[in-house]
Amino acid sequence: MRGFRVWGLVPAWSLMLGTLMVPLIIVAMVSVADRGTYGGFDWAFNLLSYREILFSEDWDGNLAFDPKYLGIIGRTLLLATATTAICMILSLPVAYVIATRSPRMKALLIYLVTLPFWVSMIVRVYAWLIILGNDGIVGRFWHWIGGEGTLLFTPGAMLVGMVYSYIPLMVLPVFAAIEKLDPALLEAGADLYASRWTTARRVILPLTWPGLAAGAVLVFVPALGTVLEPMLLGGGKQMMMGTLIQTQFGGGRNWPFGAAVALVLLAMVVIVLVLNARRAMHRETRA
Numbered sequence: 028m029r030g031f032r033v034w035g036l037v038p039a040w041s042l043m044l045g046t047l048m049v050p051l052i053i054v055a056m057v058s059v060a061d062r063g064t065y066g067g068f069d070w071a072f073n074l075l076s077y078r079e080i081l082f083s084e085d086w087d088g089n090l091a092f093d094p095k096y097l098g099i100i101g102r103t104l105l106l107a108t109a110t111t112a113i114c115m116i117l118s119l120p121v122a123y124v125i126a127t128r129s130p131r132m133k134a135l136l137i138y139l140v141t142l143p144f145w146v147s148m149i150v151r152v153y154a155w156l157i158i159l160g161n162d163g164i165v166g167r168f169w170h171w172i173g174g175e176g177t178l179l180f181t182p183g184a185m186l187v188g189m190v191y192s193y194i195p196l197m198v199l200p201v202f203a204a205i206e207k208l209d210p211a212l213l214e215a216g217a218d219l220y221a222s223r224w225t226t227a228r229r230v231i232l233p234l235t236w237p238g239l240a241a242g243a244v245l246v247f248v249p250a251l252g253t254v255l256e257p258m259l260l261g262g263g264k265q266m267m268m269g270t271l272i273q274t275q276f277g278g279g280r281n282w283p284f285g286a287a288v289a290l291v292l293l294a295m296v297v298i299v300l301v302l303n304a305r306r307a308m309h310r311e312t313r314a
Contacts, residue, residue, distance in 0.1 A: 049292075058286035066280035076287035096271075100291070103268045106182065107250035110189040114197040115239055117190070122202035122238075123231070126159035137202070140195050148192065155188050157166050159260070169227045180262030188256040193249060204238025205231070237310075244303050248296050268292050 058076055060068040071138040083093040125136045143151060160166050169178055178184055209229065216226040254269040263270070268288060275285030 054289055056287045057282055058290055059285050062283050066282070068282045076283040079284055080287065082289065089092060094174055096288075099266050099271055102265065103184075103251055104295075106186060106189065106267065107247050107253075110193060110250045110299040111197075111243050111247045113186075113190050114194045115243060118194060118197040119202045119232075119235070119239070122198050122235075123199075123207050125202050125207040126208075137199075140198050143191075143195060148255055151167075151192065152188055152259050155191065155260060159184050159187070168291070174215065179260065180264055182261070182265055184260040185256045185265055185267075188260045189250055189253060191254065192253075195244045196245040197239075199264050200238040200245065201235060202238075204235040208234055208262060237307075240303065240306065244299065247299060252292055 056067055056070075057074050059074060060073040061073065063069050078090075080096045081092065082090040085091050121140075125133055125140070148309075157163050157181065158165050161170070161177055166178055179258050212230050212234070214224060216230050221229065245276045252269040253267065254274075255274055257263070257265055257267045257270045258273075261267075264273075268291075272285050274290070275288065279285070286312060
């Protein structure tokens with residue numbers, strides 16, 4: 028039996044090694060290689076690609092601090108954080124309404140929440156191009172109230188697309204947490220003359236926080252590496268880390284720098300996951 032516990036995990040470990048660890052090792056090796064003359068890379072070992080994130084060379088070869096890539100990283104963190112916060116605010120009332128419906132209506136509403144996953148992400152983002160365009164519903168309303176310019180190709184358009192794309196990932200874990208709430212706790216709050224806002228702040232929110240935290244991770248992590256929203260709704264004008272990586276491996280033909288940015292993005296994701304794991308362990312320890 029002990030041998031089975033050891034050898035039975037070999038297929039799983041082999042799958043993880045071949046599909047996860049080996050590609051990461053290859054990306055790490057490419058990130059310290061030299062840029063090829065005509066694209067690709069030449070095997071070497073240097074940290075020039077990582078240095079390029081913070082510094083650029085002057086005409087005389089001296090290094091100068093260049094914050095342009097730090098601006099891209101900051102924009103990525105800002106939009107991912109804003110997307111997560113908006114999804115948390117919107118998902119809480121939606122999940123509460125779903126959790127308090129009848130079983131048949133609850134199943135129907137959950138189906139409607141997951142329905143966008145049945146449609147390609149590209150189609151959904153293109154739909155927002157039409158909606159936010161000058162001839163779309165939102166675009167026409169914007170001009171009707173006196174707004175100038177277009178809503179497309181702005182950080183706001185990217186934020187709308189990101190919230191729409193990832194909010195189901197927030198609603199589902201929050202719904203699972205609210206569904207476990209004991210209705211007697213809400214009745215006790217009402218018996219103690221607590222207002223709805225007080226009940227939500229002192230009872231519902233603390234008890235559903237694990238679901239909100241899980242949803243925040245599910246939204247924040249993919250929002251860091253999003254590509255479609257910056258390319259389509261941002262028009263390529265608002266560069267983010269995902270589009271930067273895609274550009275370097277595509278038209279930029281600078282694979283080592285693209286690999287270095289990818290590893291920086293991976294490090295940011297790992298930091299978020301580690302902080303979430305430490306929070307969960309601390310919560311279990313207190314419990």
